[in-house]
Amino acid sequence: MDELRVLLQENLNTEFLSAVLSNPRIKDGTEKVKVRPLLKKGTLFFQVETFRNRQAFHENLTAPQACEALARQMENMKQMQLETQKNHYTVLVSKKGKVTVKKKAQTGKIRPAELSHDRKKHYILEEGTAVPFLVDLGVMTKEGKIVHARYDKFRQINRFLEFIEDILPRLERGRELTILDFGCGKSYLTFAMYYYLHELKGYDIRIIGLDLKREVIIHCNELAEKYGYQKLKFLVGDIADYTGVDRVDMVVTLHACDTATDFALAKAVGWNAKVILSVPCCQHELNRQIQSDVLAPVLKYGLIRERMAALVTDALRAEYLEREGYDVQILEFIDMEHTPKNILIRAVQNGKCGENQESIKKCEEFLHVSPTLKRLLDHKGEV
Structure with a gap:
């Protein structure tokens, strides 16, 4: 040391x-x-x-x-x-x-250190510096002040950037990095990623946002052009069918519904992505599959069954990613648009494959489940 x-x-x-x-x-x-x-x-x-x-x-x-x-x-x-x-x-x-x-x-925009003792909680995007997309989103005023009614959105964006801050050592410098955002929607977190990594941290990045809603994609491309974000592009497309790139460094999937998350994760593994950030939602698949005589007294309650199936789904997703050579964490993510609290799966490649196969198999057999991600990974992208 x-x-x-x-x-x-x-x-x-x-x-x-x-x-x-x-x-x-x-x-x-x-x-x-x-x-x-x-x-x-x-x-x-x-x-x-x-x-x-x-x-x-x-x-x-x-x-x-x-x-x-x-x-x-x-x-x-x-x-x-x-x-x-x-x-x-x-x-x-x-x-x-x-x-x-x-x-x-340092090549990005560096702000002076905040030396005050009595200050508000530190955020990656600080109040006082106007950020174009946050102004258009109604989160900030043109003077850089946070709009009180949008403070939850400000916290959410910063929380997401904290997850990225932790994995910066895994992102190479000195070459262009490709980031794919599947199911980007209105893309405020996509814009936040670009601003943070390129404008503040000086990374050479290309971000591609993919969504099925054509009107949303058109609007996002207009905003990217307005802000001068030359390497931020948005495309209309489906997660399962996208083949527009050969090499991807980071895959982000936020609220891809049900098994769309599995297709995104399988794509990420197939591309050998160094980092995966995924916030799943609407985990219905295992709710239809899960069976257990031991857990029958618990699973007979519909609400409990639904929540347990969702948790099992995301836990098994984490296990499959570990099996494929990733260090995986399941983290709490504040999401004000869907539920008060959500799960974020963060996976960082470590190259150690196949160490937990037997324990996963026992869990699958006990619950009588066969998740889509397992089948995609086992059959190289084919269900």
């Missing part, structure tokens, strides 16, 4: 903007750590925000204290994103403790 300590010592100063430590090896402890600079009575501190058991704990530390605290935290973390006014650093720590540091000069 000596190299990491040197990096922290050199950058915990007035040019420091932020750091995020994530992807813990031990899942029952600290989940994430965020760091920001803080000016208190003329002295520079670093506020360390530790997320544990759905709670956030704060410490204001001096530079030497913060250096030691973060070095200790990284003993259990696989990655860290550190940003200064001049550079962006990606720190990766192997199982054996080997530290790899990747340095990239």
